[in-house]
Amino acid sequence: MARRAAAILILAAGLAWAGWAFAAELARILAPEPQATRPLPQRWEPDTPEAREYLTWLEEVDRTLPPGSTVAVAPRPLPGSEEFFLYLWTAYGLPRHDVVRASQPWTWSRADHVVTYRLRHGDPGWHQLLGSPPEQVQQTLPLVPEPILEHPLGAVYRVARP
Amino acid sequence: MTVGATLFAALVVLLLAALAWRLGFHVLSLAGGGHEPSAVPAWLAGWMTIHLLLTGLQALGVLWTRWSVLLGVGAAWLLAAGAHRRYFRLGSVFRPRGQTPRFGWGDALAGLALAGFAFAAWTLRSVNPDFIFHWGLKAKKFVLAGGVDFAYLARPWNHYTHPDYPTLLPELYAASSLLAGRFAEPALLLWSVLCFAALLWVAREWLAEQGLASGVRQAGLAFLALAVAVFGIGYLQAGGADLMIALGLVAGAAALGREDPDPRADLELGTAAAFAAASKIEGVVLAGFLVGLGLSQAILRGQLSRAKLLRQLLPPVAVIGPWVALNLHHGLFQGTNTGSFDPSRLGAIWEALAASLAVPAWHGFPYLLGLLPVLLVFRRSRWLAALALLQLGLYLYVYVTTPVDPVFYVRSSFPRLLLHLVPAAILGAVAVLGTLPRGPTTR
Numbered sequence: 388m389a390r391r392a393a394a395i396l397i398l399a400a401g402l403a404w405a406g407w408a409f410a411a412e413l414a415r416i417l418a419p420e421p422q423a424t425r426p427l428p429q430r431w432e433p434d435t436p437e438a439r440e441y442l443t444w445l446e447e448v449d450r451t452l453p454p455g456s457t458v459a460v461a462p463r464p465l466p467g468s469e470e471f472f473l474y475l476w477t478a479y480g481l482p483r484h485d486v487v488r489a490s491q492p493w494t495w496s497r498a499d500h501v502v503t504y505r506l507r508h509g510d511p512g513w514h515q516l517l518g519s520p521p522e523q524v525q526q527t528l529p530l531v532p533e534p535i536l537e538h539p540l541g542a543v544y545r546v547a548r549p
Numbered sequence: 550m551t552v553g554a555t556l557f558a559a560l561v562v563l564l565l566a567a568l569a570w571r572l573g574f575h576v577l578s579l580a581g582g583g584h585e586p587s588a589v590p591a592w593l594a595g596w597m598t599i600h601l602l603l604t605g606l607q608a609l610g611v612l613w614t615r616w617s618v619l620l621g622v623g624a625a626w627l628l629a630a631g632a633h634r635r636y637f638r639l640g641s642v643f644r645p646r647g648q649t650p651r652f653g654w655g656d657a658l659a660g661l662a663l664a665g666f667a668f669a670a671w672t673l674r675s676v677n678p679d680f681i682f683h684w685g686l687k688a689k690k691f692v693l694a695g696g697v698d699f700a701y702l703a704r705p706w707n708h709y710t711h712p713d714y715p716t717l718l719p720e721l722y723a724a725s726s727l728l729a730g731r732f733a734e735p736a737l738l739l740w741s742v743l744c745f746a747a748l749l750w751v752a753r754e755w756l757a758e759q760g761l762a763s764g765v766r767q768a769g770l771a772f773l774a775l776a777v778a779v780f781g782i783g784y785l786q787a788g789g790a791d792l793m794i795a796l797g798l799v800a801g802a803a804a805l806g807r808e809d810p811d812p813r814a815d816l817e818l819g820t821a822a823a824f825a826a827a828s829k830i831e832g833v834v835l836a837g838f839l840v841g842l843g844l845s846q847a848i849l850r851g852q853l854s855r856a857k858l859l860r861q862l863l864p865p866v867a868v869i870g871p872w873v874a875l876n877l878h879h880g881l882f883q884g885t886n887t888g889s890f891d892p893s894r895l896g897a898i899w900e901a902l903a904a905s906l907a908v909p910a911w912h913g914f915p916y917l918l919g920l921l922p923v924l925l926v927f928r929r930s931r932w933l934a935a936l937a938l939l940q941l942g943l944y945l946y947v948y949v950t951t952p953v954d955p956v957f958y959v960r961s962s963f964p965r966l967l968l969h970l971v972p973a974a975i976l977g978a979v980a981v982l983g984t985l986p987r988g989p990t991t992r
Contacts, residue, residue: 394982398768405775406658408912412782413665416674432785433681433734434673475682475709482689487706494706 427465428472438476441504444540445480448502451536451543454483459498459528459546461489463505463512470516473504489528490516499548501530503541508532550733558733562725566743568626569595575629577820580860581812583637589751589800590817593824597864598625599724600717600827603696604871612695615727622724650757655767659749659774666745666778670738670787680738680788683710688722689732699879713881715872717827718790737788744792745781748799749774752976755803759929761983769979773972776914780968783910790829794969797825797832798940801839802932802973805846815860818843823864826872831943831966833872836865838939842932888952898948901959908964915967917974929984930977937973 425431431438452458460477462470470490478486481502487494489501495517506512508530514520519527534542570588573595577586586594602621603613611617669675677684687710690698697720702712721740726732752773756766777795786792801821807814822839825832843861847853876882906915918941924934944966951958 394765397982398765398772398979401772402658402768402775404912405772405779405914408779408914409662409665409775411912412779412910416669416672416782432673433676471709475686479681479686479689482686482693485701485704491706 427469428476429467429469431472431476441476441540442480444538445477445502447538448536448543449481449483452481452484452500455485456500457485457487457498459487459489459495459501461501461503461506461513461516461528463503463510464515477502477504490518492518492527495528498528499546500535501528501544501546503544505541507542508534508544550731554731555733555735558725558729558731558736559739561729562736562739562743565599565622565721565725565728566592566740568622569599571595572598572622572626572629573820575626575633577813577816578633578637579629581816584811584813586813586817586820587751587754589747589754589796590804590813590820592747593796593800594816594820594864596717596721597820597823597827597868598629600720601867603720603724607696608871613691613723613727614695615730618724618727650753650766651763653763653767655769655771656753658767658771659753662771662774662778663742663746663749666781666787667739667742669782670742671735673735673738675782675785675787676734676738677741677785677787677789679790680734683714684718684788684790685722685734685737686710687716687719688726688737691716691719691723692726692732697875699875699881702881703879708883708885711830711883713876713883714830715827715832715868717824718793734788741781741787741789741792744796745777748777748792748796748972751796751800751803752972755799755806755976756979758803758807759980759983761980765979765983769976769983772979773975776912776975777968777972780911780914780971783912784908784964784968786965786968789965791965791968793828794825794832794835795972797821797828797835797839798936798969799933799972799976801825801835802936805839805842805932805936806929812856812860815843815857816864819861819864822861823868826865826868831940831969833869834943835936835940835969836869838936840865842935885952887947888950890950892949894949894955897956898945898959901956902945902948902963905959905963905967911964911967911971914971914975917978918967918970920974920978921970924974924977924981927977927981927984929980933973933977937970937977940969 425435425437458481460474462473465473474486474488487498489495511521513524517524517527529547530544531547534544536543570592573593574586574591576598577591577594578584599622602625606613606617606621690701694701697716701707702710718740722737725737729736749770753770756769780786781792801818804814804818804821818839822836825839826836840861844853844858847857918937921934921938924930944963948955948959
């Protein structure tokens, strides 16, 4: 009898534990989140304003690029691995195209277009991204300076291949 | 996308899932000589049949389109249903073993937990990052390519999408999107909700089969549902494949523990193994554990026959065979999957494992894994515990041999992988608690 009571007590405690945790998680997702609290791509989710804005911009980029383009992603300098996560979001937003990273020489050399994120042609962030001295940036990734599409979030440039 | 369009896409997902259930029911009934399967194995068999059908269409050079998918799945269903009617008498859709458990307060709480997870998924508040970076991206590529896009997967800079992973989940997303005519994220995330529902259903049946008191069954199901929902919401599990492995493990353990005189248990074991293998790369190893334990049990009991071997082995082989062949053909296997054993990492790995057990989104539930060695002793829980311990051993082996930074690897994956194991620990513990007054048996 005592063991049966102990079993019931353990199960009741387990239920209380799980019920409390469930209520906590529900309360967390139901609480309104302050706007613009996730500026970095690693913490974006599809319903965060930053991600929605970026994916909407990429829809416009998708319509502008020729089908099957190879597109290099070039963000302004971002901390840690954030540049990689921005690249992943870009790949998700541009499924009709092959998306590569401007920060990886072995991949950007194949790109025919570059989509930037909060970076414009001539900005000092380019040499940091490409790992090239500022005076060699244009030789490293030769862009046509006039963008083919502009947006507050970035721009699309064509790569001038010889 | 309008609300109406998203609702239509959700309806398509639910209809495809319902069609998969009927399809799998007929397929398993045919394979089992007319013995009708339980609900969840039938469902999983339907998912497997769709996976094999899509693989077959691609092998024949047929592009996946709305019509090829609809006609393919529809024709498979009609053929299977027709053959079932022709050769065997149709009984009830689902024949539970023993008495059907009555609906109770635990079922209501489990429904509430499921609804909470469904809400988080539908409103995109618990979207797994891998839905964006991996499964969903692959699905978009498959939709555009009209099949598995091997050219995309084989490009070396796309290695981050795990090109060698099995493709069931992105295939389900792609098939749903083709049928709906749009890629509607909230609707696609319903596949995770359906997986969770199937996990609860198979757990409910398993608890009923254990002969536990009603209150224990109800409490056990509610506990399991709430714990999984907690992590599912908190650690963003909608759109990922980890619930599928948890489902495959519990469904497989349930089949291992059955001693039916009919072939259903073998087929259900084979189906669970095939489902796990089609879901994730670690599911391929789980499939090996399931079939290995199933056949070992048959040998020890002197029950091994050619028919038993085929029923357990054929479903996973039908999935794993083409997967290995296609991965080899396209050069998709990744060199980062394993490396050499390096014991000097054990300390750092141990710390990372401990930190993973304590992630806030888990609310402490993974500590229940500490019960697994004890649960091995009890007849009711031994298969759940054995499978969970084998999987845990596999993960530890991968961590100590990985060629990448093991601490980052553990911290970024182990909290998710715990989802494969925690349901087994909870179910096993509940079954043992419910029978404690009689003490352990050694049968």
